[in-house]
Amino acid sequence: MAAPPRPESIALLDRLMAALEAKGIVTEAEVAARQASTDKASPETGARMVAKAWTDPAYRALLLSDGKAAAEQMGVSMAGAPPLGVLENTPGRHHLVVCTLCSCYPRAVLGYPPNWYKSFAYRSRAVREPRQVLAEWGLNLPDSVEVRVVDSTADYRWMVLPMRPAGTEGWDEARLAGLVTRDAMVGVAVPVAG
Amino acid sequence: MPDDTPIPAIHDLGGAARFHCTPVEHDEVPPDAFGKKVDALRQILAQKGLMTVDELRRGIESIPESEYFALGYYERWLRSITLLMVEKGQVDRELLP
Amino acid sequence: MSAPDDRATAGGNAPRFAAGATVRVKDDWPERRGPCHIRTPHYIRGRTGTVVRTLGAFANPEDLAFARPAAKRPLYHVLFAQEPLWHEGKPGDTVMVEVFEHWLEEA
Numbered sequence: 267m268a269a270p271p272r273p274e275s276i277a278l279l280d281r282l283m284a285a286l287e288a289k290g291i292v293t294e295a296e297v298a299a300r301q302a303s304t305d306k307a308s309p310e311t312g313a314r315m316v317a318k319a320w321t322d323p324a325y326r327a328l329l330l331s332d333g334k335a336a337a338e339q340m341g342v343s344m345a346g347a348p349p350l351g352v353l354e355n356t357p358g359r360h361h362l363v364v365c366t367l368c369s370c371y372p373r374a375v376l377g378y379p380p381n382w383y384k385s386f387a388y389r390s391r392a393v394r395e396p397r398q399v400l401a402e403w404g405l406n407l408p409d410s411v412e413v414r415v416v417d418s419t420a421d422y423r424w425m426v427l428p429m430r431p432a433g434t435e436g437w438d439e440a441r442l443a444g445l446v447t448r449d450a451m452v453g454v455a456v457p458v459a460g
Numbered sequence: 461m462p463d464d465t466p467i468p469a470i471h472d473l474g475g476a477a478r479f480h481c482t483p484v485e486h487d488e489v490p491p492d493a494f495g496k497k498v499d500a501l502r503q504i505l506a507q508k509g510l511m512t513v514d515e516l517r518r519g520i521e522s523i524p525e526s527e528y529f530a531l532g533y534y535e536r537w538l539r540s541i542t543l544l545m546v547e548k549g550q551v552d553r554e555l556l557p
Numbered sequence: 558m559s560a561p562d563d564r565a566t567a568g569g570n571a572p573r574f575a576a577g578a579t580v581r582v583k584d585d586w587p588e589r590r591g592p593c594h595i596r597t598p599h600y601i602r603g604r605t606g607t608v609v610r611t612l613g614a615f616a617n618p619e620d621l622a623f624a625r626p627a628a629k630r631p632l633y634h635v636l637f638a639q640e641p642l643w644h645e646g647k648p649g650d651t652v653m654v655e656v657f658e659h660w661l662e663e664a
Contacts, residue, residue, distance in 0.1 A: 393652060394643050395643075395646065412649050413639075413650040414651045415639070415650075415651070417654045419597070419656070420615065422612060422655060
């Protein structure tokens with residue numbers, strides 16, 4: 267598990283904040299407000315986008331061609347956010363997203379990246395032995411499926427559009443969204459019904 | 461990899477042998493107050509044109525190896541942000557550890 | 558997904574490679590020459606891949622990292638076969654990486 271910050275780091279943050287405040291660069295109130303708005307982003311947004319794409323072909327097309335516009339259509343403010351790319355899983359291809367160089371992540375639609383996504387183990391292993399990493403987490407993909415690892419190295423942020431699971435015929439968007447986990451939108455899991 | 465391949469930079473972790481046998485822990489603990497504050501501060505400094513995300517990364521990548529792996533995620537961010545603010549003359553050098 | 562072509566062509570940043578082109582990533586190691594910041598991971602350098610799509614043009618992170626003026630450079634999604642990169646893995650599996658044009662050459 268991630269270790270708590272060391273006391274000297276907490277002290278450094280206090281000293282840096284005080285120095286920046288003294289220079290009129292930033293205030294505690296600004297930081298608190300920004301934190302509050304950052305806290306609002308969550309995988310529920312991505313899940314709603316996926317569920318809508320499963321039921322609305324026009325939205326699906328938009329999502330795959332311009333993720334940022336598709337997010338904005340769901341009421342997400344994408345001003346200043348990096349472009350959002352969405353990659354579609356198919357019966358023959360499964361996408362798995364990693365950032366080997368740092369921790370690039372589609373925060374606008376998935377919220378803060380989880381600790382495992384930022385971990386050295388995930389960053390080093392997902393790109394080299396993706397099937398092993400997935401199997402350790404209980405996802406065994408058949409050999410007939412191409413595993414396509416997406417190393418998020420530059421200006422885009424990438425999200426996976428998982429396949430709609432069987433047994434969900436007739437479900438409405440809200441019920442479908444309940445099946446879509448953050449892990450499925452990173453590609454370390456697939457949605458299952460019931 | 462062949463033996464004549466140059467050693468990658470510390471942050472360039474794809475395929476790194478040292479983590480080959482490390483399981484990916486299902487760590488779902490959300491960021492703590494320290495991490496969220498560093499995160500928010502970085503966003504504000506970027507918005508004000510005082511640093512780019514690539515400067516943040518460059519600062520993180522400059523952390524010596526022993527510390528890179530010992531520091532937590534947002535501790536690396538804080539180290540980089542402090543370095544950048546010192547570089548740009550916004551805060552005193554004495555702040556740096 | 559399709560490429561935002563307007564962004565790619567604005568300001569003389571027309572991409573040199575088209576989807577389907579075979580490209581080789583330069584076998585260059587700037588980190589051995591001094592301080593730098595590069596977004597081309599080590600494991601694709603010197604390797605050959607296929608352009609999947611152009612992604613538009615973005616300010617060069619190698620300059621942004623040092624607060625230098627940063628010209629926009631075309632960015633590509635390049636696909637590599639997994640097994641040759643690592644000498645392990647299942648044939649047919651792939652890795653897709655965002656790579657800037659100045660790291661690519663015709664193969």
